[in-house]
Amino acid sequence: MTRIASVSLRRVLDSRGNPTVEADVLTESGGFGRAAAPSGASTGEYEAIELPPREAIAAARQHAVPRLVDEIHAGNQRDVDAALRGADGTNDFSEIGANSAVAISMAAAKAGADVLGAPLFQHLGGTFRDANRSFPVPLGNVVGGGEHAKEATHIQEFLAAPVGAPSVSEAVFANAAVHATVGDLLDERGVPAAKGDEGAWAPPIDDAEAFEVVEEATDRVADEIGFDVQFGLDVAAAELWDADAGVYRYGDVERTPDEQIDYIADLVDEYDLAYVEDPLDEDAYDGFADLTDRVGDRTLVCGDDLFVTNVERLERGINVGAANSILIKPNQIGTLSDAFDAVELAHRNGLDAVVSHRSGETEDTTIAHLAVATDAPFIKTGTVGGERTAKLNELIRIAEEAV
Numbered sequence: 001m002t003r004i005a006s007v008s009l010r011r012v013l014d015s016r017g018n019p020t021v022e023a024d025v026l027t028e029s030g031g032f033g034r035a036a037a038p039s040g041a042s043t044g045e046y047e048a049i050e051l052p053p054r055e056a057i058a059a060a061r062q063h064a065v066p067r068l069v070d071e072i073h074a075g076n077q078r079d080v081d082a083a084l085r086g087a088d089g090t091n092d093f094s095e096i097g098a099n100s101a102v103a104i105s106m107a108a109a110k111a112g113a114d115v116l117g118a119p120l121f122q123h124l125g126g127t128f129r130d131a132n133r134s135f136p137v138p139l140g141n142v143v144g145g146g147e148h149a150k151e152a153t154h155i156q157e158f159l160a161a162p163v164g165a166p167s168v169s170e171a172v173f174a175n176a177a178v179h180a181t182v183g184d185l186l187d188e189r190g191v192p193a194a195k196g197d198e199g200a201w202a203p204p205i206d207d208a209e210a211f212e213v214v215e216e217a218t219d220r221v222a223d224e225i226g227f228d229v230q231f232g233l234d235v236a237a238a239e240l241w242d243a244d245a246g247v248y249r250y251g252d253v254e255r256t257p258d259e260q261i262d263y264i265a266d267l268v269d270e271y272d273l274a275y276v277e278d279p280l281d282e283d284a285y286d287g288f289a290d291l292t293d294r295v296g297d298r299t300l301v302c303g304d305d306l307f308v309t310n311v312e313r314l315e316r317g318i319n320v321g322a323a324n325s326i327l328i329k330p331n332q333i334g335t336l337s338d339a340f341d342a343v344e345l346a347h348r349n350g351l352d353a354v355v356s357h358r359s360g361e362t363e364d365t366t367i368a369h370l371a372v373a374t375d376a377p378f379i380k381t382g383t384v385g386g387e388r389t390a391k392l393n394e395l396i397r398i399a400e401e402a403v
């Protein structure tokens with residue numbers, strides 16, 4: 001029933017105005033799925049390879065499409081993804097591009113769900129998914145800099161975390177309120193602020209002032225709405241790491257790896273941070289382990305560039321105790337099956353798996369379904385901007401459908 005009848009690929013716009021790959025998968029019985037690849041700016045060194053979209057599309061048409069059409073059932077995700085890996089023949093999707101691979105993988109999942117008449121989160125999560133379990137809390141980027149906005153903060157993302165929200169929808173609106181409040185506070189301080197790639201405010205202030213503003217905004221919103229709103233960070237420290245000098249550079253301020261660990265551990269305690277992503281460089285397994293040892297009982301230490309959704313890198317991390325959570329981004333690894341493998345390995349070893357967008361996004365909502373299907377404690381998908389609200393609004397709809 002779900003045998004693939006056609007796969008079409010095209011270039012569409014992403015939120016940065018760059019071209020990206022979109023895939024349509026049609027099954028023999030008329031099931032249809034469409035998905036588009038996102039794209040990172042602060043990409044990890046060990047991510048699967050994104051090719052220029054024209055090249056990725058040409059290569060996928062030549063190598064992957066003939067292996068899928070009339071051959072594979074869209075409802076059998078592992079078969080779809082094995083065909084993509086077989087067509088590519090490399091470890092990092094450098095032949096057909098992880099952007100073509102992930103677009104096809106996600107479009108096939110949607111086509112499979114369409115034939116079955118099941119919502120995507122149900123198709124991916126399975127029939128034994130517990131409808132009563134809690135939903136992912138959205139981490140909302142409210143102040144950002146780093147690779148996502150020049151002349152703003154050194155820390156890449158300050159993320160509102162409405163951990164006390166009684167429902168997804170209240171969490172989503174809480175994050176929007178924190179974003180608006182940060183805007184007002186910056187205005188009061190006379191700080192002009194444009195927005196970065198993910199819709200967060202990108203003010204020309206130092207990190208210390210950003211902490212003050214975000215703390216005040218989350219406290220104020222928590223008081224107004226009556227539940228706990230904490231915050232977290234994506235330090236994206238690989239972008240701050242100067243390997244030659246052996247220090248993390250925050251403009252003129254330098255921190256040695258030990259100082260960086262102390263700095264982050266102090267921030268966790270001072271601001272009661274709920275979440276800290278990539279606090280150290282993407283090769284700093286031991287440093288991650290030290291930090292996790294110190295603060296892992298009270299915050300999520302999450303590996304993004306460290307693990308790149310890759311089971312081998314995660315395995316290595318598990319062996320040394322680096323991090324207590326992994327960030328899951330399907331385009332870092334190329335297929336949904338690979339992303340699920342990483343989630344399962346994490347869960348088997350007591351780590352949480354947090355699902356995430358990229359800084360370059362489209363209106364595609366697959367990650368909202370992935371987060372629900374995998375019981376992610378958090379989903380990182382921005383706060384405002386159409387490509388971010390697409391996922392947040394989909395989460396609200398899913399929550400309604402899943403009860």
Ligand SMILES: O=C(O)[C@@H](CO)OP(=O)(O)O
Binds near residue numbers: 043
């Ligand atoms: O570092 C990150 O976690 C992401 C998303 O916020 O950014 P990018 O997509 O640029 O890698």
Ligand SMILES: [Mg+2]
Binds near residue numbers: 234278304
């Ligand atoms: Mg990150």
